[in-house]
Amino acid sequence: MSVVRCADVARTFGHGDRAVVAVHGCSCEIAAGARIAITGASGSGKSTLLHLLAGLEKPTSGTVSWPEFAASPLERARDIAVVFQGPSLLPALDVLENTVMAAVLTGTAEEEATRRALVALDDVGIPGLVDQLPETLSGGQAQRVAVARALTLRPRLLLADEPTGQLDEGTGRQVMDVLLAAADTLGAALVVSTHDPAVGDRLDEQWQMRDGRLFLPVLDGAS
Structure with missing residues (x-):
């Protein structure tokens, strides 16, 4: 059962001589419950691919579908x-208002969204920061709030774009702990873009982006 499919998807920004192809002819499927790292250097197209998977970007050509x-x-x-x-x-x-916002905007009643948000903030280890403004938070705390906001949606597909890229090693490890535990609890597919091999090694599969092209792993026994 696939939660998202890409069929020959491309995304180009700009026109004419200024056109930049961020993603070239990508075809892939993400199964329910998958744990996938999309690895690659900065500028390789990882973020654009994640935005396509989320429906935040429309492909220039090809199709993205969400069968379930x-x-x-x-x-x-x-x-x-x-x-x-x-x-x-x-x-x-x-912090609490930021965490509640996405769920309310997508139709969850405010009381239920607040209940979920308080649980999520506890899950990510920052229940005492509900009244704090973002400017008072460390980078790791702010990223935990962003994770809690995502969890408040109770998603079936969780996408994280370089979630540890601006964090120190210890804090980054904790954020990945939270993402993996949350995906397990929700039964959600988790896709993480990263340039950090240590992060990639924590996921079940590693897909690689190079110059806007997606390279999937070759399965054992494939010809």
């Missing part, structure tokens, strides 16, 4: 959560 999810983009957004690479918290909102 609702057809409506708003309803589908309840099943797909993204943890972005850089700071993505709204500075005027406190």
Whole structure:
């Protein structure tokens, strides 16, 4: 059972002489419950591919489909959560408000979203920061809030774009612990883009991006 499929997907930014092809002819399937690392250097197309998988970017050509999810983009957004690479918290909102926001915007009642958010903040180890503003948080704390916000959606597909890229080794390891545990609890597929081999080694599969092209592992016994 696949939660997302890409069929010959490409994404180009700009036009004419200024056009840049970020993703070339990508075809792949992500199964329910998968644990996948997308590895590659900066600028290799990892982030663009994750945004295509999430439905945040539309392909220039090819198709992305979500066979198990609702057809409506708003309803589908309840099943797909993204943890972005850089700071993505709204500075005027406190930690609890930031954590609740995505679930409320996708139709969850505020009381239920708040209940989920408090559980998620406890799960990521920062229950005491609910009233703090983002400017008072460390990088690791802010990334944990971003993970908690994603978990509040109760997604079936969890996408994380370089979630440890701006963190020290210890904090990065803790963030990955939280992501893996959350995916297990939710029964969600987890896809993490990373340039860090230590992060990639924690996932069951490693796919590689080079110059916008996706290279899948060769299965044992394949010709």
